[in-house]
Amino acid sequence: MQSTTCRSISVVVATLLAGLCLPAQALAQGDPLPSWNDGAAKLAIVSFVKATTDQSSPTFVPPAARVAAFDQDGTTWVEHPMYTQVVYCLERVAVLAQARPELKHTEPFKTVLSGDRAAIARLTTKDLETILAATLTGMTGGDFKADAGRWLAGAKDPRWNRLYTDLTYEPMLEVMRYLRDNGFKTYIVTGGGQDFVRVFSDTVYGIPREQVVGTMWGTTYGYAKDGKPVLTKEPKLLLNDDNAGKPQGIYLMIGRRPVAAFGNSVGDRQMLEYTGGGDGTRLMMLVLHDDAQREYAYGPAQGLPDTKVGTFTQALYDEAKQKGWTVISMKNDWNRIFSEK
Amino acid sequence: MQSTTCRSISVVVATLLAGLCLPAQALAQGDPLPSWNDGAAKLAIVSFVKATTDQSSPTFVPPAARVAAFDQDGTTWVEHPMYTQVVYCLERVAVLAQARPELKHTEPFKTVLSGDRAAIARLTTKDLETILAATLTGMTGGDFKADAGRWLAGAKDPRWNRLYTDLTYEPMLEVMRYLRDNGFKTYIVTGGGQDFVRVFSDTVYGIPREQVVGTMWGTTYGYAKDGKPVLTKEPKLLLNDDNAGKPQGIYLMIGRRPVAAFGNSVGDRQMLEYTGGGDGTRLMMLVLHDDAQREYAYGPAQGLPDTKVGTFTQALYDEAKQKGWTVISMKNDWNRIFSEK
Numbered sequence: 120m121q122s123t124t125c126r127s128i129s130v131v132v133a134t135l136l137a138g139l140c141l142p143a144q145a146l147a148q149g150d151p152l153p154s155w156n157d158g159a160a161k162l163a164i165v166s167f168v169k170a171t172t173d174q175s176s177p178t179f180v181p182p183a184a185r186v187a188a189f190d191q192d193g194t195t196w197v198e199h200p201m202y203t204q205v206v207y208c209l210e211r212v213a214v215l216a217q218a219r220p221e222l223k224h225t226e227p228f229k230t231v232l233s234g235d236r237a238a239i240a241r242l243t244t245k246d247l248e249t250i251l252a253a254t255l256t257g258m259t260g261g262d263f264k265a266d267a268g269r270w271l272a273g274a275k276d277p278r279w280n281r282l283y284t285d286l287t288y289e290p291m292l293e294v295m296r297y298l299r300d301n302g303f304k305t306y307i308v309t310g311g312g313q314d315f316v317r318v319f320s321d322t323v324y325g326i327p328r329e330q331v332v333g334t335m336w337g338t339t340y341g342y343a344k345d346g347k348p349v350l351t352k353e354p355k356l357l358l359n360d361d362n363a364g365k366p367q368g369i370y371l372m373i374g375r376r377p378v379a380a381f382g383n384s385v386g387d388r389q390m391l392e393y394t395g396g397g398d399g400t401r402l403m404m405l406v407l408h409d410d411a412q413r414e415y416a417y418g419p420a421q422g423l424p425d426t427k428v429g430t431f432t433q434a435l436y437d438e439a440k441q442k443g444w445t446v447i448s449m450k451n452d453w454n455r456i457f458s459e460k
Numbered sequence: 461m462q463s464t465t466c467r468s469i470s471v472v473v474a475t476l477l478a479g480l481c482l483p484a485q486a487l488a489q490g491d492p493l494p495s496w497n498d499g500a501a502k503l504a505i506v507s508f509v510k511a512t513t514d515q516s517s518p519t520f521v522p523p524a525a526r527v528a529a530f531d532q533d534g535t536t537w538v539e540h541p542m543y544t545q546v547v548y549c550l551e552r553v554a555v556l557a558q559a560r561p562e563l564k565h566t567e568p569f570k571t572v573l574s575g576d577r578a579a580i581a582r583l584t585t586k587d588l589e590t591i592l593a594a595t596l597t598g599m600t601g602g603d604f605k606a607d608a609g610r611w612l613a614g615a616k617d618p619r620w621n622r623l624y625t626d627l628t629y630e631p632m633l634e635v636m637r638y639l640r641d642n643g644f645k646t647y648i649v650t651g652g653g654q655d656f657v658r659v660f661s662d663t664v665y666g667i668p669r670e671q672v673v674g675t676m677w678g679t680t681y682g683y684a685k686d687g688k689p690v691l692t693k694e695p696k697l698l699l700n701d702d703n704a705g706k707p708q709g710i711y712l713m714i715g716r717r718p719v720a721a722f723g724n725s726v727g728d729r730q731m732l733e734y735t736g737g738g739d740g741t742r743l744m745m746l747v748l749h750d751d752a753q754r755e756y757a758y759g760p761a762q763g764l765p766d767t768k769v770g771t772f773t774q775a776l777y778d779e780a781k782q783k784g785w786t787v788i789s790m791k792n793d794w795n796r797i798f799s800e801k
Contacts, residue, residue, distance in 0.1 A: 183668060260711055304670075317715050327524060328715035329645075338711055340704035340730055348730070348737040350711045357698050357712070363681035370601055370679055370691045371698070372713060374658050374669035389681055389689070396689040 151297040154290040154455040160404070161452065163445045164294060167402040171378060172301050178400040182302040186377040187402075188332075188369060188390060189295065191309040191316060193383040193429035194406050195324065197276065197286040199415045200428065204311045205247060206283075207270055209239065211254040228253070252354040255312050256336055259349045267318045279457075284323050288406075289458040291381070295324060298379065306377075308369060309333040310361035310386050314352070332372040334360045365390035383408070384429040391444055403444040407431060410450040492638040495631040495796040501745070502793065504786045505635060508743040512719060513642050519741040523643040527718040528743075529673075529710060529731060530636065532650040532657060534724040534770035535747050536665065538617065538627040540756045541769065545652045546588060547624075548611055550580065552595040569594070593695040596653050597677055600690045608659045622798075625664050630799040632722070632747075636665060639720065647718075649710060650674045651702035651727050655693070673713040675701045706731035719743070725770040732785055744785035748772060751791040 155161040171180040192198035212231045215222060222228040227246035230238050242250075255263070276283055295305045305326055309316055313333030320326040337355035342348055360368040366389050369377065380387070380394035383406040391403040408415050408431070409423060419425035420436035439446050449456070496502040512521040533539035553572045556563060563569040568587035571579050583591075596604070617624055636646045646667055650657055654674030661667040678696035683689055701709040707730050710718065721728070721735035724747040732744040749756050749772070750764060760766035761777035780787050790797070 183662070313712075314715070321524070329713070331715070335712060337699075338708050340707050340734070348707065348734045350707060350734075358678075366681050366689065366691060367679050371654075371676060372670070374655070374672070393681070393689045393691075 151300070152290070152293050154293055154453055156452055156454050158452055160445050160447045163402060163404070164297070167379065167400060168297065168301050170400045180378055180399065184375060184378065185298075185301075185303040186306065186373060186375050187295075187298045187303045187379040188306050188308040188365075188377040188381070188394065189291070189324075190365075190382040190384075190387045190390070191307050191311060193408065194381050194387070195287055195291045195295075195307070196283070197414065198383075198429045199408075199417070199426065202311065202428070203283045204315050205251075206274070207267065207315070208247075208250050208254040210270070210274075211266075212250065215254055222253075251312070252336075252356075255315070256352040256354040259343070259351050260314065260338065261349070263314060263352060264318055267315055271319055281457075284319055286457060287323060288453070289455050290453045291406075292324070292458060294381070295326070299325070303379070304330065306330045306332055306369075306373060308360065308365055308380075308390060310359070310364075312336075313360070332360060332368045334358065334364075335368075361386045363389045366393035369393070378402070380404075381406070384431055385435055386429075388435060388438070391439075392442075395442060395444070403439075403442070404447055405431070405435070405439055405444060406447045406449060407436075409448055410453075410456070413456045414449060492641070493631070493634050495634055495794055497793055497795050499793055501786050501788045504743060504745070505638070508720065508741060509638065509642050511741045521719055521740065525716060525719065526639075526642075526644040527647065527714060527716050528636075528639045528644045528720040529647050529649040529706075529718040529722070529735065530632070530665075531706075531723040531725075531728045531731070532648050532652060534749065535722050535728070536628055536632045536636075536648070537624070538755065539724075539770045540749075540758070540767065543652065543769070544624045545656050546592075547615070548608065548656070549588075549592050549595040551611070551615075552607075553591060556595055563594075592653070593677075593697075596656070597693040597695040600684070600692050601655065601679065602690070604655060604693060605659055608656055612660055620798075625660055627798060628664060629747075629794070630796050631794045633665070633799060635722070636667070640666070644720070645671065647671045647673060647710075647714065649701065649706055649721075649731060651700070651705075653677075654701070673701060673706075673709045675699065675705075676709075702727045704730045707734035710734070721745075722747070724749070725772055726776055727770075729776060729779070733783075736783060736785070744780075744783070745788055746772065746776070746780055746785060747788045747790060748777075750789055751794075751797070754797045755790060 152161055152164065170176055170178040173179060189195055192202050209231050212228055216228065216232060223232055227242055227249055230242065231250065271284055274283055275281055276286055279286065299305055307316055307320055307324065307326055311333050313331055313335050316333050317328040317331045320328060320331045335357040337353045337357050338350040339353055340348065340350055358364055358368055358371065365387065376397045377394045378397065379402040380391050381404045382391055395401050395403050407420065408417050410416060416423050417426040418431050420431045420433045436446065493502055493505065511517055511519040514520060530536055533543050550572050553569055557569065557573060564573060568583055568590055571583065572591065612625055615624055616622060617627055620627065640646055648657055648661055648665065648667055652674050654672055654676050657674050658669040658672045661669060661672045676698040678694045678698050679691040680694055681689065681691055699705055699709055699712065706728065717738045718735045719738065720743040721732050722745045723732055736742050736744050748761065749758050751757060757764050758767040759772050761772045761774045777787065
């Protein structure tokens with residue numbers, strides 16, 4: 120009887136210990152990356168985690184330095200045929216024009232309001248920047264968060280008829296969780312608006328708002344009608360978090376060089392280069408969209424069509440091969456693209 | 461025998477549970493704030509923590525939202541007679557003048573190099589900004605970190621003949637630990653240079669680099685002679701993290717309104733106001749330096765001398781009383797100022 124009680128206590132306590140104390144990864148005896156096919160890409164991730172977290176290894180990285188940076192558009196969710204944030208901003212133009220009717224006669228807003236898809240697709244980068252600045256600023260931080268949150272709760276991608284926030288890549292969510300379970304701090308480092316991604320980073324990626332680095336605009340401090348202090352978003356660009364802006368944004372917001380970085384386009388080149396410039400074991404990965412059937416296929420690396428969104432050039436592909444950055448083939452490395460809900 | 465073994469196992473397991481799983485605060489049955497005398501200030505801190513962490517309370521704050529912001533100079537360490545960072549910058553002028561001899565004949569550098577303390581004390585804010593921009597930029601982030609680290613490892617405050625980094629206030633370090641033990645994320649939010657404070661925030665405050673918000677300058681991305689990527693600090697001010705800049709910096713770097721904020725001067729007014737503008741239970745505290753014997757006494761609140769560093773005006777004092785912000789009397793509320801080493 121004593122013995123049985125003792126065993127029972129041991130079982131209860133072992134369960135408590137397991138449930139309360141051990142990281143989830145240690146519990147999951149199974150594969151932490153089930154959506155990845157066996158191959159060089161999966162092996163690179165698992166080897167990197169082993170090398171950096173084994174305390175007896177010369178390549179051990181202390182927990183405080185375990186920073187992993189993920190680009191968003193095209194790396195953790197769908198970016199085609201148009202960045203989700205741009206879809207949001209284009210739809211917001213109509214709302215903006217109600218308050219400022221003169222926009223109906225002003226380009227590039229006039230084109231957007233025309234609904235002429237071909238003309239909208241022809242808008243230049245400068246036009247889009249004008250639209251982004253106008254639609255992402257001029258309101259308080261709280262109002263923006265509420266509006267973007269409402270939109271994201273209902274807006275759907277027409278190809279899959281699913282919420283944009285459901286179109287995240289399950290294999291990348293697995294990598295994020297796997298890294299976090301091994302003591303890494305995961306960050307989104309996006310060319311998109313920092314405030315936009317902060318609206319959903321926690322629920323979609325398990326990444327808290329403060330770990331989102333993105334394109335930043337300034338704010339002004341003032342008071343609402345009820346006298347309460349508010350911050351109003353201003354069209355004053357502080358940092359365009361793309362290309363060389365990505366290492367700059369990382370330096371500003373994190374103050375540490377990442378040990379792992381994930382991207383999919385030329386806009387991520389410097390972030391991967393900066394990550395690789397540090398000492399010790401590093402992991403640099405680029406997603407190649409080569410799966411037209413399950414998602415999209417574009418490059419122009421490897422002869423894929425150049426669709427001007429998330430450009431993956433042949434030069435970037437060659438640089439990756441030369442520097443030991445791992446190219447992830449969506450078609451071959453991933454057995455699943457989206458998470459089921 | 462079975463019974464004894466069983467008890468032994470239980471003890472071992474209980475120890476494991478205690479050591480591995482429970483927050484340090486739960487273990488410390490004693491006073492978490494031993495350097496604080498009993499009184500309104502100490503009570504305000506303890507009551508706030510209870511109100512925000514008791515899950516059954518209507519004022520419960522979920523862990524993700526538990527953000528506490530601490531000003532540095534005059535709030536967590538000595539700021540008199542001159543901010544430590546300014547001492548560093550003034551000493552760096554000599555190094556800078558070796559590389560750029562023309563500075564020997566250019567104001568305000570000429571005055572600094574003269575060593576004339578009275579003249580240096582008369583330098584204007586604009587002069588100091590010129591000196592800060594010149595001495596805190598123009599090098600890589602890594603070189604700056606190394607240089608400031610070397611300086612901080614040896615430079616001493618002449619009054620106490622102790623390292624500047626040893627002149628932190630033990631009562632405030634206790635508050636930081638107490639908050640962290642209760643699931644709060646502690647941030648430094650300083651008018652000082654973000655990169656400067658990041659050099660020592662971890663070892664001195666237990667606050668990781670990425671949780672330091674300060675005055676920010678831009679960087680450029682480039683390459684060292686060996687081809688490695690580097691970020692060079694530029695004299696391009698992104699944000700002056702003081703006064704209204706503090707809530708702006710918090711919004712930019714954290715993206716959440718703090719629930720607790722600690723300051724000591726008019727430069728912290730907006731941060732406390734912004735913190736207090738949120739719903740639910742909030743804690744706003746201001747350190748009043750009224751202890752000339754153990755530290756310094758300056759105001760001009762409450763008739764204390766106006767020394768122009770860390771100004772605590774009577775208007776700020778009155779606002780604090782009116783809004784329910786707690787004023788900490790260094791003389792009466794703290795039974796110890798510095799930690800012994």
